[in-house]
Amino acid sequence: MNKIKNRKLNDKEDTYLETLLRPSSWDKYIGQDRIKNNLKIMIEAAKKRKDLPDHLLFYGPQGLGKTTLAHLIAKEMNANLRVTSGVNLEKSGDLIAVLANLEPGDVLFIDETHRINRMIEEILYPAMENRKIHITVGKGPSARMLALDLPPFTLIGATIRINLLSAPLRSRFGAIFGVDYYNTDEIQKIIAQSAKIIGMEISDDATAILAMASRFTPRNANRLLKRVRDVAEVKGKKAIKAEVVNETLRLLEVDSLGLEKWDRRLIETVIRKFNGGPVGLNTLSAVLGEDRGVIEEIHEPFLIKMGLLQKTPSGRIATADAYEHLEIKNVKSKRKAAA
Numbered sequence: 416m417n418k419i420k421n422r423k424l425n426d427k428e429d430t431y432l433e434t435l436l437r438p439s440s441w442d443k444y445i446g447q448d449r450i451k452n453n454l455k456i457m458i459e460a461a462k463k464r465k466d467l468p469d470h471l472l473f474y475g476p477q478g479l480g481k482t483t484l485a486h487l488i489a490k491e492m493n494a495n496l497r498v499t500s501g502v503n504l505e506k507s508g509d510l511i512a513v514l515a516n517l518e519p520g521d522v523l524f525i526d527e528t529h530r531i532n533r534m535i536e537e538i539l540y541p542a543m544e545n546r547k548i549h550i551t552v553g554k555g556p557s558a559r560m561l562a563l564d565l566p567p568f569t570l571i572g573a574t575i576r577i578n579l580l581s582a583p584l585r586s587r588f589g590a591i592f593g594v595d596y597y598n599t600d601e602i603q604k605i606i607a608q609s610a611k612i613i614g615m616e617i618s619d620d621a622t623a624i625l626a627m628a629s630r631f632t633p634r635n636a637n638r639l640l641k642r643v644r645d646v647a648e649v650k651g652k653k654a655i656k657a658e659v660v661n662e663t664l665r666l667l668e669v670d671s672l673g674l675e676k677w678d679r680r681l682i683e684t685v686i687r688k689f690n691g692g693p694v695g696l697n698t699l700s701a702v703l704g705e706d707r708g709v710i711e712e713i714h715e716p717f718l719i720k721m722g723l724l725q726k727t728p729s730g731r732i733a734t735a736d737a738y739e740h741l742e743i744k745n746v747k748s749k750r751k752a753a754a
């Protein structure tokens with residue numbers, strides 16, 4: 416079975432599948448109805464005015480469909496999508512080059528918006544507000560400031576860490592949408608849709624198990640589905656049943672709730688080292704050797720959503736469900752009960 420565990424999809428195949436599975440129309444973009452409805456109205460209104468929609472910001476956990484929304488919006492507006500990321504905008508010249516190359520009506524997608532540094536952010540303000548960029552030409556006393564006009568464009572930002580976005584930048588977006596975890600029904604629909612696209616036959620109970628382990632996240636659902644396909648292929652199974660899904664999850668060390676090693680380590684640390692908590696974020700970050708922001712904004716949201724971890728003013732607490740899920744005896748609650 417190591418063959419499967421060690422099998423890495425080559426980049427080409429993975430990118431190909433990614434493109435194939437990414438919804439290319441609103442009806443294939445399952446769930447997030449509130450956001451979809453708002454966007455549809457904004458786009459339609461802009462079209463009627465022969466104008467462009469306001470700058471938009473999407474935030475929320477990884478893999479929930481923020482990038483996909485940017486693609487869909489551009490498609491809906493018949494616009495070119497220019498893609499960059501806060502990571503790539505290191506110098507002011509990087510952003511100026513991107514902006515100066517915009518064509519009228521373009522959608523500029525800046526992924527990981529929180530990674531843009533403050534100096535570069537200041538170039539964005541006038542660009543977003545009145546479509547201008549200011550460039551300094553020359554040096555010293557003879558330096559001059561030139562204002563360059565930009566064509567009409569819509570900026571779409573996406574971030575998993577909205578808290579890191581400065582207030583002035585946030586305030587320049589015309590609408591801000593938080594994408595949320597999907598519900599079980601929606602995830603099942605996504606799995607069924609993806610299975611159909613890649614030509615997989617999957618039973619309802621297999622879909623249900625997969626959905627449970629998908630962290631209510633489409634990217635995870637698709638990723639697991641691809642691994643399930645590998646296992647089924649190696650085992651020579653055509654139709655996918657519960658047994659193949661369970662075996663895949665075992666191989667990937669993903670448990671029935673979709674928890675991975677790291678998640679279990681976090682909860683186990685709270686339980687075993689801190690007697691279930693409360694434990695402060697700083698302490699937890701030191702013990703786990705992970706940045707506190709990363710714990711708070713990347714690892715914790717799902718555990719909190721699942722009711723395994725609780726955030727309280729005095730720190731993080733592992734819930735009774737967490738003890739139960741990890742099959743650890745809850746000595747503390749027994750003591751309490753006895754008292």
Ligand SMILES: Nc1ncnc2c1ncn2[C@@H]1O[C@H](COP(=O)(O)OP(=O)(O)OP(=O)(O)O)[C@@H](O)[C@H]1O
Pocket residue numbers: 433436437438443444445446447475476477478479480481482483484573574575605633634637
């Ligand atoms: N609503 C949806 N319906 C169906 N599939 C979806 C939906 N949202 C996302 N997906 C699938 O999940 C994948 C991940 O989505 P996407 O890349 O848009 O997430 P993201 O929010 O941008 O993640 P990150 O924060 O890591 O950049 C997509 O390629 C797509 O296949």
Ligand SMILES: [Mg+2]
Pocket residue numbers: 481482483526573
């Ligand atoms: Mg993305």
